[in-house]
Amino acid sequence: KYSIMASILKVDKIRGTGQDSDSLSLDGSGNITFNKTISGSFIKSSAVNTNINGVASASITGLSTTARIITLFSQGISTSSATYPQFRIRGNGADETGNVYETMSWYGSNTSSITAQNAIGNSLYFHGNFSNAANYFNVILHFYKVGHTSLVYNYWGQTYNAGYPNYVCQAHGRIFANHRIDGFTVFTTDGNNFDAGSMDAITQE
Numbered sequence: 001k002y003s004i005m006a007s008i009l010k011v012d013k014i015r016g017t018g019q020d021s022d023s024l025s026l027d028g029s030g031n032i033t034f035n036k037t038i039s040g041s042f043i044k045s046s047a048v049n050t051n052i053n054g055v056a057s058a059s060i061t062g063l064s065t066t067a068r069i070i071t072l073f074s075q076g077i078s079t080s081s082a083t084y085p086q087f088r089i090r091g092n093g094a095d096e097t098g099n100v101y102e103t104m105s106w107y108g109s110n111t112s113s114i115t116a117q118n119a120i121g122n123s124l125y126f127h128g129n130f131s132n133a134a135n136y137f138n139v140i141l142h143f144y145k146v147g148h149t150s151l152v153y154n155y156w157g158q159t160y161n162a163g164y165p166n167y168v169c170q171a172h173g174r175i176f177a178n179h180r181i182d183g184f185t186v187f188t189t190d191g192n193n194f195d196a197g198s199m200d201a202i203t204q205e
Contacts, residue, residue: 067203077197091179135163
């Protein structure tokens, strides 16, 4: 059923000609359900609210390996000890643990001072995390696959530490992966548990 009022198209369902089921439906709250395969360049998959409370390491898995752009969000990460979080990509169902992460990271204060660090290591982290058990971290990282056959990913991101609101921390670099990214792992530097936080990831083909 449909109605048109004041140039607004109102529908409950959309079905293709000759099809026996709906391609798209809307409920009474306006939430959309896609019942068919979607193709094109778009946000394809999401791993929502992976809880990291009470563990020293947590992973998002099952992301699309054909994605050209992947974004990782971490919200409200809090550590139970004076440490900071580190990140690894996952490929072929396992963490990428080799020295494949090239990072340029820096932090700046509200007094315009900047401190930078270059590193090649087996994980990705932000210089100047200002670790403290009472703080929490919000992180966003964007990963861009380079070329059609290459396993190189460029990345850029930033973090906000609530315990140090006058500082901004950013990082960028590249990763020489052995496999296409299919997930992420976050872990504490000292091996103690997180006591709050979650992760989300979205991919774009």
